[in-house]
Amino acid sequence: MRPVKILTDSCSDLSRDLREKYDIDYARMKTVYDGKEQWASLDFEYYTPKQLYDIMRKGNRILTTQVPPDEFTRIFTEYLDKGFDIVYIGCSLKQSGSVNTGAVVARTLLESHPDANIFCVDSMNACIGEGMLAIKGATYRAQGLGAKEIYDRLVAERKTINEYVTVHSLDSLKRAGRVKASAAFFGNLLGVKPILIADAKGDQLAIKKVKGRQNSLHEIVSMLKETIIDAESQTVYLCHADCEQEEIDTLTQLVKDEIGCKDVHVSYIGPIIGASIGPDAIGIWAYGKEVTFEG
16 A cells, blocks of 8 residues: 555645644645735745734735645645655635645646545635644544545545634625625624634634624634533644734633643644634634534
8 A cells, every 4th residue: 555645735724843743745825915926834934924914904915826736736746756645635615726726636647647546635624624634634644544545534524623713803704705694794893703613515604793802712612612522632723813922822721721622732824814814813623513504
């Protein structure tokens, strides 16, 4: 059986420590600002998190691209030439066409690598929810599963990732066309904070409004507490878009106190998701009950 390489993309928001721990690589998307294209690095090589989010705090918009075909060609070829089968876990097709592009490139490359396999998984998630599925794939690889077995398990489990995110407003998501919500969610009522989930179709969905930022932090913890399964064996992932440290610490402690998980991993929302969701978004992710709600 050929060894397996787990790949994801810039939407996965996997920090370097997680990529190194689980031996995961990623295909890069691009950001576009002030007429200049730049690779969307999960290590913030071209912008610091503060620089990136301050651009948006000043009212400017950063555009994004999906993974270019030549980037898929580069990274797929690198690992095919080393003898790997590949499982690529991509951003939800509801939010990016990268999984389809990857599949097209894969078919072409496999003509010259007839003994290899490339499986492209629509994670039906974004941000660290996508990254969690890549970590799950790496865990199955460590158990000795082959690429097809890993693919089948990830497809079967992708809807068990539970996401709860709060934002100050839906303005950035609305401009980027990345959120489903009724008109009632788009008015910026004073102090009202929307709560987002990844729904059963892979859409980002505004599902609830809460009065006040602190209340919204308590609410996302309460919602996760209702859906998480085997909390004591899990890492809960907390991602944020350059939030104040006090707020990050508050949410981390709430998760520890209310959910009783094994660990909380804290990291930034990266350039691609950040450009869509905007500054000061914060959320938590874990495995739990299968997501069935559709917007």
